[in-house]
Amino acid sequence: xxxxxxxxxxxLLTPVAQAAGLDLEDVVLRSAGRRTLVQVSVDRDGGxxxxxxxxxxxxxxxxxxxxxxxxxxxxxxxxxxxxVDRPLxxxxxxxxxxxxxxxxxxxxxxxxxxxxxxxxxxxASLDTDSGPRTxxxxxxxxxxxxxxxxxxxxxxx
Numbered sequence: 001x002x003x004x005x006x007x008x009x010x011x012l013l014t015p016v017a018q019a020a021g022l023d024l025e026d027v028v029l030r031s032a033g034r035r036t037l038v039q040v041s042v043d044r045d046g047g048x049x050x051x052x053x054x055x056x057x058x059x060x061x062x063x064x065x066x067x068x069x070x071x072x073x074x075x076x077x078x079x080x081x082x083x084v085d086r087p088l089x090x091x092x093x094x095x096x097x098x099x100x101x102x103x104x105x106x107x108x109x110x111x112x113x114x115x116x117x118x119x120x121x122x123x124a125s126l127d128t129d130s131g132p133r134t135x136x137x138x139x140x141x142x143x144x145x146x147x148x149x150x151x152x153x154x155x156x157x
Contacts, residue, residue, distance in 0.1 A: 008069055009038075016063050017042050020056040023092065025082050036075040038064070041082040045096060048081050088143040094119045101146040102126065107139055113146060 009027045017024040025041040042056055057079040088094050097116050105111040114126030122137045
């Protein structure tokens with residue numbers, strides 16, 4: 001697989017995602033035998049559905065085919081949404097996680113878990129077991145959404 005600068009792919013595919021009303025979250029290239037695997041993650045407020053994925057996949061494929069960014073190598077395109085294990089690195093990730101349980105590792109201090117209740121500018125407000133807490137996003141080393149499992153009650157039969 002030739003070396004394709006990630007920034008070049010991001011620059012090419014960002015307008016395609018935006019035209020579909022989506023945010024380009026990530027682009028990853030991997031060697032898959034004789035082919036290149038191009039994995040593209042897209043998202044938006046409210047999430048995406050299969051129709052969104054199909055629409056943006058066509059646009060991405062057309063953009064890749066119209067340029068020589070991948071050279072003459074055959075490629076396989078995979079388009080989807082980022083998983084719930086994606087770190088919250090941008091304000092839009094935090095905004096989309098409002099109402100969810102978030103594990104936060106501050107750059108200084110003790111890690112904590114809380115329910116994200118609001119995001120004002122670059123300050124997140126969380127309800128923790130020890131009470132309300134705010135943290136500036138610049139002070140976060142790592143934050144991820146915690147997966148919550150709901151126990152089935154007898155009335156859910």
